[in-house]
Amino acid sequence: MRAFLLSFILLSSVIVSCDMDRSNHRIPDRPVLNEDFYQASLKSINTTIDKNPDNPEAYFRKAQILKGLGKYNNAILTLEKAIKLKEKEVDYHMLLTELYSQNKEYAKANAAALRAEQLGENSAVFFARIAYINEISGSFDRALHYVNKALMLAADDASLHLRKGMIALKSQDTTAAKSSLIRSLQYDTTWLEPYQLLTDIYIAEQKYDTAMVYLQKNLQANPTDPMLVWQEAAINKMRGNTEAAKNTYRKYIQLAGEGPEVLKNMADLFVETKQIDSARLYAERWQQLVPKAVAPLLYLARIDVSGRRYVSAKERYTAVLTLDSGNLAASKELQELNQTLWKIERSRLPKRTEIEIVEPKEIKRLELPKKN
Numbered sequence: 246m247r248a249f250l251l252s253f254i255l256l257s258s259v260i261v262s263c264d265m266d267r268s269n270h271r272i273p274d275r276p277v278l279n280e281d282f283y284q285a286s287l288k289s290i291n292t293t294i295d296k297n298p299d300n301p302e303a304y305f306r307k308a309q310i311l312k313g314l315g316k317y318n319n320a321i322l323t324l325e326k327a328i329k330l331k332e333k334e335v336d337y338h339m340l341l342t343e344l345y346s347q348n349k350e351y352a353k354a355n356a357a358a359l360r361a362e363q364l365g366e367n368s369a370v371f372f373a374r375i376a377y378i379n380e381i382s383g384s385f386d387r388a389l390h391y392v393n394k395a396l397m398l399a400a401d402d403a404s405l406h407l408r409k410g411m412i413a414l415k416s417q418d419t420t421a422a423k424s425s426l427i428r429s430l431q432y433d434t435t436w437l438e439p440y441q442l443l444t445d446i447y448i449a450e451q452k453y454d455t456a457m458v459y460l461q462k463n464l465q466a467n468p469t470d471p472m473l474v475w476q477e478a479a480i481n482k483m484r485g486n487t488e489a490a491k492n493t494y495r496k497y498i499q500l501a502g503e504g505p506e507v508l509k510n511m512a513d514l515f516v517e518t519k520q521i522d523s524a525r526l527y528a529e530r531w532q533q534l535v536p537k538a539v540a541p542l543l544y545l546a547r548i549d550v551s552g553r554r555y556v557s558a559k560e561r562y563t564a565v566l567t568l569d570s571g572n573l574a575a576s577k578e579l580q581e582l583n584q585t586l587w588k589i590e591r592s593r594l595p596k597r598t599e600i601e602i603v604e605p606k607e608i609k610r611l612e613l614p615k616k617n
Contacts, residue, residue: 283313301330305337308344317348335364339371342378351382369399376408385416403433410442419446437463444476453484471501478510487514505531505541512544521552539569546578555586 304327311320338361345354372395379388410425426439440462447456478493508531515524532541549558562579
């Protein structure tokens with residue numbers, strides 16, 4: 246691989262003045278790769294090209310500079326000039342592969358990569374790069390082909406096993422994904438991403454105990470990461486460990502503050518344990534955060550019904566329908582509540598005394614005397 250480094254482009258124009266006295270000698274600072282640096286480098290290399298327009302290496306360096314400036318189209322055009330002058334230079338095709346990838350022209354990136362491979366490039370890093378290009382372009386079979394080629398050269402590279410696992414996940418092959426992710430951890434236990442991916446896989450498979458094992462590995466490294474704490478609470482909830490879920494959601498609130506979703510989840514947990522007053526407390530805090538939202542009002546109405554606070558429930562249902570007159574659930578539940586209230590009112594009325602029904606006496610028919 247070429248040993249040219251972009252940071253040395255300006256060496257010909259930089260004058261370093263040093264005192265020969267060791268006590269005053271200072272190593273020059275490393276150049277900062279900002280836009281000013283790249284612009285100065287571009288000016289320098291353009292001068293070189295003007296002096297020698299048939300120098301492919303100068304075009305290659307200019308393409309590198311333009312890439313650093315984010316001008317990928319210009320870099321591609323410049324690099325094509327270098328390739329025209331020296332087509333069988335593998336580094337040129339490798340850079341072209343990267344530029345097309347940055348430009349999201351994945352078919353052209355693959356074509357450039359194939360040419361680099363034909364010219365003899367066969368490093369694990371190169372194959373991994375081609376695997377990634379195919380992965381992000383959705384060509385998962387081709388991505389898997391190249392990551393396997395990389396693994397043949399670097400079988401103990403944890404990052405390659407992680408990449409293979411991610412490709413398998415995108416291909417919806419969770420069995421292969423788990424195998425590769427676990428293998429990556431055999432070579433490097435400090436990687437956190439495999440633990441997270443395995444956690445997600447086992448949650449999807451409803452294997453919550455195994456999911457928790459992998460999540461705990463992440464939590465050991467990041468105990469105050471709100472998203473990890475949230476996931477821990479969610480797993481506890483799915484495992485039916487209600488009290489642990491409550492405590493973990495409280496920890497999340499300490500780390501990230503209150504939000505509608507966490508307050509609703511807390512209310513749900515208290516409903517499950519039939520602690521209606523506590524459920525109402527969290528639901529009211531949820532409603533305060535989004536006062537014009539229908540969901541918390543409807544939730545509170547239902548809590549009031551379960552707690553037999555019918556008057557309050559009726560007020561909340563009415564408020565829901567004021568915000569959303571077409572809410573069918575609220576309309577139906579309010580109608581059912583009105584029927585319940587009617588039955589309650591009816592049951593409070595004094596019982597009517599039964600009126601004795603007197604059967605009418607038989608009336609004898611009078612016969613008139615017959616006329617002669």
